Amino acid sequence: EKVDNYLGLPDLSGEELLNQFYAHAKKQGVEFVESRIKQIMPMGEYFVINADNNFVQTKTLILATGINKSRGIAGETEYLGKGVSYCATCDGMLYRGKNVVVVGENAEGEAEANFLADVCASVTYLPLYQPVMYLKENIHLKEGKPQAVLGENGRVSALEVGGEAIPCDGIFFAKNSTAPESLLFGLETDGKNIVVDRAMKTNLPGVFAAGDCTGAPYQIATGCGIERGCISGCRQPKIRVDRCGQIGQIGHEKDSKKSKSGQRKWTEIVCEGIQSLFYELFKQFVNFQKGS
Secondary structure, rough: OOEEOOOOOEEEEHHHHHHHHHHHHHHHHOOOOOOOOOEEEEEEOEEEEEEEEEEEEEEEEEOOOOOOOOOOOOOOOOOOOOOOOOHHHHHHHHHHHOOEEEEEOOOHHHHHHHHOOOOOOOOEEEOOOOOOOOOOOOOOOOOOEEEEEEEEEEEEEEEEEEOOOEOEEEEEOOOOOOOOHEEOOOOEEEEOOOOOOOOEEEOOOOEEEEOOOHOOOOOOHHHHOOOOHHHHHOOOEEEEOOOOOOOOOOOOOOHHOOOOOOOOHHHHHHHHHHHHHHHHHHHHHHHHHHOO
């Protein structure tokens, strides 16, 4: 019931320990925004993040998604970007007048299917939950479990369900959680772990990863950032990001802490707050080693 071996915070439950981390981060000025990330789109020199259909632009990312528990099916990763998608509002227009299948692990899939019903020639909805709340009349409801994504000539051609192949041009998955390599096309993984170097850099420029998503050992010290988070946070310069606006600049200029209006960017506060937190935790770790 107690996490009694975390440096500087003994005799606490897991919930109490997380609350301590949260309070410390808030005190450092970190702003927490809760959103489901549907897709991260590389745009050359920057990335666009779809957070519940609110689009954020950034030049640098730290992925700290934890252990990936999402289970894909055969062919799902292979045809990502070739007919497989995780965001109807992002990619739906690419399938105007075509036939698609939506696989929903939760009721959010119904919203995806209803959106596509106004765009596509036909929409088949495959719910992996009950009950189904609301679907438009022109959506075909299909029972069963998906087994494999089938393809021809490098593109999706059908979804196999219970031994039956449902012909389609695209398949949209509405999942409870999405694997990092499915969120960010081209991200290198080894099994379910994100591949990083000693600086916690991934194979994609500007993208770092930290915590359990980078693999074993799965311990709280690595998960919350004393080692990996500190490295990834300190390896990148200050981040400037505008929500649905201009791309910020990366650099260490003295005037980079304020925008033209004199107000600090919320992502600057997040970055600096997290780096301060990691630095303080790392100092405790170093001092403890010296004392022992």
